Amino acid sequence: MTTTLSRRDFLRAGAVAGAGLTLAIHLPGCSGSAAKTAVAPFQPNAWVRVGGDGMVQLIVDRSEMGQGVMTALPMLLAEELDVPWESIGVEQAPAGKEYVNPDFGIQGTGGSSSVHAAWKPLREAGAKARVMLMTAAANAWGVPLAECSTEPGQVIHAGSRRKIAYAELVESAAAIPVPATVTLKEPKSYRYIGTSVPRLDTPDKVRGKAGFGMDVQVPGLLVAVVARCPVFGGTAKSWDEAAARQVPGVRQVVRISSGVAVVAEGYWAASKGRAALATVWDEGPNAGLGTTTLRRQLAGMASQPGIVARRQGAPAHGREVAATYEVPYLAHACMEPMNATAHVEANRCTVWAPTQFQLGNPNMPGARELVAKLSGVAPEQVVIHTTLLGGGFGRRFFNDFIADAVETSKAVGAPVKVIWSREDDIQHDYYRPPVHAVYRAQLDQQGVPVGFASHIVAPSVNAAAMGAPRDKLDDNSVDGVANLPYDIPNVSVDAVNASFAIPLGFWRSVGASHNGFMLESFMDELALAAGQDPVAFRRGLLGKKPRHRAVLDLVAEKSGWGAPAPEGRGRGVAILESFNSIVAEVAEVSLNPDRTIRVNKVVAAVDCGTVVNPDIVKAQVEGAIVFGLSAALYGEITVEKGRVVQSNFHDYPLLRMREMPVVEVYLVASSEPPTGIGEPGTPPIAAAVANAVYALTRQRIRQLPFRAVPT
Numbered sequence: 001m002t003t004t005l006s007r008r009d010f011l012r013a014g015a016v017a018g019a020g021l022t023l024a025i026h027l028p029g030c031s032g033s034a035a036k037t038a039v040a041p042f043q044p045n046a047w048v049r050v051g052g053d054g055m056v057q058l059i060v061d062r063s064e065m066g067q068g069v070m071t072a073l074p075m076l077l078a079e080e081l082d083v084p085w086e087s088i089g090v091e092q093a094p095a096g097k098e099y100v101n102p103d104f105g106i107q108g109t110g111g112s113s114s115v116h117a118a119w120k121p122l123r124e125a126g127a128k129a130r131v132m133l134m135t136a137a138a139n140a141w142g143v144p145l146a147e148c149s150t151e152p153g154q155v156i157h158a159g160s161r162r163k164i165a166y167a168e169l170v171e172s173a174a175a176i177p178v179p180a181t182v183t184l185k186e187p188k189s190y191r192y193i194g195t196s197v198p199r200l201d202t203p204d205k206v207r208g209k210a211g212f213g214m215d216v217q218v219p220g221l222l223v224a225v226v227a228r229c230p231v232f233g234g235t236a237k238s239w240d241e242a243a244a245r246q247v248p249g250v251r252q253v254v255r256i257s258s259g260v261a262v263v264a265e266g267y268w269a270a271s272k273g274r275a276a277l278a279t280v281w282d283e284g285p286n287a288g289l290g291t292t293t294l295r296r297q298l299a300g301m302a303s304q305p306g307i308v309a310r311r312q313g314a315p316a317h318g319r320e321v322a323a324t325y326e327v328p329y330l331a332h333a334c335m336e337p338m339n340a341t342a343h344v345e346a347n348r349c350t351v352w353a354p355t356q357f358q359l360g361n362p363n364m365p366g367a368r369e370l371v372a373k374l375s376g377v378a379p380e381q382v383v384i385h386t387t388l389l390g391g392g393f394g395r396r397f398f399n400d401f402i403a404d405a406v407e408t409s410k411a412v413g414a415p416v417k418v419i420w421s422r423e424d425d426i427q428h429d430y431y432r433p434p435v436h437a438v439y440r441a442q443l444d445q446q447g448v449p450v451g452f453a454s455h456i457v458a459p460s461v462n463a464a465a466m467g468a469p470r471d472k473l474d475d476n477s478v479d480g481v482a483n484l485p486y487d488i489p490n491v492s493v494d495a496v497n498a499s500f501a502i503p504l505g506f507w508r509s510v511g512a513s514h515n516g517f518m519l520e521s522f523m524d525e526l527a528l529a530a531g532q533d534p535v536a537f538r539r540g541l542l543g544k545k546p547r548h549r550a551v552l553d554l555v556a557e558k559s560g561w562g563a564p565a566p567e568g569r570g571r572g573v574a575i576l577e578s579f580n581s582i583v584a585e586v587a588e589v590s591l592n593p594d595r596t597i598r599v600n601k602v603v604a605a606v607d608c609g610t611v612v613n614p615d616i617v618k619a620q621v622e623g624a625i626v627f628g629l630s631a632a633l634y635g636e637i638t639v640e641k642g643r644v645v646q647s648n649f650h651d652y653p654l655l656r657m658r659e660m661p662v663v664e665v666y667l668v669a670s671s672e673p674p675t676g677i678g679e680p681g682t683p684p685i686a687a688a689v690a691n692a693v694y695a696l697t698r699q700r701i702r703q704l705p706f707r708a709v710p711t
Contacts (some may be wrong), residue, residue: 032411054153054167056083057703059091060118061099061354063109065389065396067678068616071199072115073122073292075192075612076647080126080184082150083166085197085596093357095368095384105327106366107359110397110506112579115612119673120184125221127182129173136173137164152191179207187610189669196615201388213354213387215343216417222251224408224418225270228259228428231283231642238280244273246640248427253277256407258400259480263412267419281504287500287642294500294639295326298436301457306494307471313490313614316451318442320429321529325439325518329637330432330507333652336390337425342371342405343415349375349382351408352391356396364466367399374406393627394506398430398465417557427644430505431637433459433498435477435514439522447530454519456482460497461511464504470497479511480576480683485548486541502639508627509679512578516683516703517632517690520574524691525700534573534691535561549605550668551584553573555605558666559586569600570696574687579676581608587661587688589696595708599629599689600660604681606665609672617677618665624681625663630655632686 047055055500062069074088093099101117135147137155139230147158154165174663182352187194204210229235239260241253249269254261257704260279264270302324340353349371360366365373372379389396404418420428434457461476462468475482477495484491507513527537542549552575556562565571568590575584588601604621611617634653638645646652699709 002102009395011290025409028187030677042588050133050166050173051464052167052170054165055087055089056081057089057091057158059093061093061107062114063354063358063386063389063392063396064092064179064365065109065356065392067114067355067620068199069109069114069174070201071197072612073118074200075197076115076118076122076603077126079190079192080123081130082126082152082191084152085192087153090198090200092386095382095386097359097663100359100361105361106357106364107331108357108366108397109392110212110356110394111314112581112678112680114678115674116580116609116676119610124182125185127184128179131182132173132176133166133169135176136169136629140169140172164263174596184363193610193612194614196613199616210467211387212336212390213339213341213352214336214390214419216351216352216387218341218343218415221415221417222263222265222402222412223267223270224263225421226256226259226261226404226408226415226424227269227274227277227279229281229283230427230644231281231287232289232503233286234642235282236279236285237282239277239691241277243276243278245547247276249273252412252645254408254411256404256411258404261404261408261411261418263408263416269420283642289501289639289642290637291328291640294434295436297500298326298457298498301496301498302436302438302455304457304496306455306457306493306496307473308494309473309475309482310484310491310493313451316442316490318444318450319529320440320442321526322438323522323700323702325435325437325521327435327514327517328632328635328704329425329434329502329639330430330635331637331646331652332391332393332395332505332507333426333649333654334389334391334393337422338395338420339418340402341415341417342375342402342409342415344375344377344406344410347377347381349377350385351383351406351563352385352387353399353402353404353405354387354392354396355399355402356389356392356394358384358386367402370403371406374403375410393508394510395430395554398505413434422649423647426637426648429637430465430503432507432510433461433464433504435518437515437518439518441522441526442490443526443530447532449488449526451490452484452488454478454494456481456493456495456515457498458495458514459500459502459504461504461506463497463499465506468546470499475505476511478515480515480578483577484519485545485577486523486538487544488541491660504604508624509578509682512576512679512683513628513631514578516574516578517686520576520684521690521700521702524572524687524694531603538573538575548577548582550581551605551607554666554668555584555586555603558605558664559588559603561586563616563649565695568615568696570692570694572688572693572695574684574691576680576683578680581675581677581680583604583684584681585681585684585688587685587692589689591645591696591709595711597633597689597693597709598659598705599633601662602664602685602688603662604665605668606681607668607670608679609670609674609675611667611670612674614667617667620677621665621681622663624679624700625685626660628682628685631690632689632704632706633659634705
């Protein structure tokens with residue numbers, strides 16, 4: 001029996017499916033008409049299957065890229081369904097309109113939204129399934145439902161203490177009407193939420209059994225690499241196909257949209273074949289682009305009026321403090337370079353890919369729309385298998401690597417895996433934009449800020465990556481500063497949209513990543529001008545923001561802020577809200593003999609609402625700190641003659657293990673719904689380090705990446 005509920009009700013249908021109970025679950029933002037009869041396992045937006053063996057299978061519509069959704073989301077279900085943790089299994093959802101999030105109009109993973117979005121509907125899914133199982137047991141026993149309760153995996157009758165396993169109830173439960181409403185557990189009754197249950201994906205990763213994009217193997221698979229023009233927008237004029245074909249193992253050479261693909265029996269043969277092509281390029285109109293010119297143009301645009309993001313009060317008067325900050329282009333540098341496997345057949349195209357963006361809309365095509373267009377098959381005949389992602393950070397929202405595989409497979413008539421080299425990955429990325437920003441504030445006679453202004457000049461990510469109008473405000477450009485938490489009566493935040501012929505994309509924490517550095521460095525400058533301690537200064541401006549203040553107090557306490565720093569070290573603090581979470585960090589730094597910066601310790605305090613799995617939250621903050629430190633200490637993409645200079649980790653370094661600081665993460669207890677956690681740990685770290693360097697050396701850093709500190 002199927003009960004049709006509202007579109008926003010997550011439980012879509014109950015149906016007998018073999019020897020199991022299949023329950024369709026509407027995860028956040030799913031759309032489409034409600035099922036009218038039985039729901040096939042591959043059709044629901046997202047669904048849970050309670051099998052006759054007592055196993056519970058959850059299918060989720062989030063890509064797993066290390067952030068832990070394959071554990072955190074099942075925890076929500078297991079909590080309310082009341083099943084043993086070891087009975088939970090997880091499958092990746094296919095691409096389909098049932099999984100589209102109406103908040104964004106796409107099926108994709110990003111914005112640190114996975115747990116927050118699933119918090120209520122997935123718990124309700126478990127609770128409703130549990131009520132159905134209890135009802136089936138009550139009917140079998142001939143007792144009132146009110147006399148029944150559950151223990152993990154079984155229903156219990158209060159009076160007789162009879163028990164029956166869920167596995168024995170699945171068929172009868174499938175005939176029970178889906179309850180319209182349920183009462184969710186109180187936090188005091190949580191069994192899983194708030195605990196560090198083991199991650200479900202860890203064992204296979206440790207054993208080398210986990211399926212990443214690089215691991216895909218299908219019968220008859222060929223491997224391809226693509227020769228791409230080193231200059232943005234350039235194209236191939238000529239190449240030596242005969243020379244490439246002489247390389248043992250090379251099968252074909254085909255032209256595709258992004259360049260010239262060399263197809264071979266394996267990666268090394270394809271790579272050697274590409275080197276033998278000796279491609280001659282038409283470098284096009286961007287061959288003159290260079291970082292020096294781009295920086296000069298950004299600085300020149302600072303005199304232009306900006307698009308208003310926030311206007312509060314009026315121009316203020318007082319002692320003025322001003323500072324200018326700059327950050328460069330940045331690459332994502334995922335550990336797993338871009339790759340995808342495609343098999344284009346006459347009436348079907350199958351893709352295996354580590355993608356963050358499975359399905360889009362007419363204005364923003366995702367993987368399925370892109371594949372359908374390139375392969376020539378109907379969208380409903382496109383199958384997207386999402387593999388595990390070896391890092392995402394926003395880069396895998398762009399499916400250019402899938403396009404490579406589809407075009408090449410279609411041209412050669414066989415399944416093809418396209419693999420990017422590290423050089424391909426760094427030199428053909430969708431980069432975080434460079435930013436030039438001018439900050440100003442006015443202080444009264446007591447040193448209290450009465451005016452604040454941020455004028456930001458940056459290329460628009462939304463315009464470059466999503467086709468948004470260039471004359472409209474890009475919220476990414478002002479994220480983290482337009483929502484300024486400090487109690488300042490007169491505030492002005494605006495942005496000037498620059499435009500350069502360099503691809504832009506979403507980089508972990510997006511605009512908050514650079515605005516966190518600028519804003520919180522500037523707040524330290526204001527504290528200095530006011531003659532106040534940096535923590536005390538911020539605390540005095542957060543009287544209307546108790547959650548921010550609590551996070552700041554916790555990080556100050558745990559870092560020992562009130563005590564002197566160890567000899568030869570300085571401490572700096574920064575706090576920022578992004579993705580509705582608040583993170584404060586205190587960095588403790590020293591200088592190496594060559595006066596480069598050594599980060600010795602980082603203490604972080606986090607308010608991300610209810611914490612589902614503390615270990616996952618702490619791991620995400622630790623990882624975000626590493627990511628942010630790599631960028632702050634080393635990250636810089638420069639351009640000469642229209643091409644990216646950096647090519648691998650020798651000139652685009654990541655933080656090494658020997659450089660890793662001690663990191664401590666403390667969580668603020670909260671009963672609020674969960675908020676984002678994959679990204680918010682990144683924005684404060686650069687400012688915390690810069691402020692610590694000032695505390696140690698009295699040298700102010702206003703440009704990233706950090707250089708050796710002058711004497």
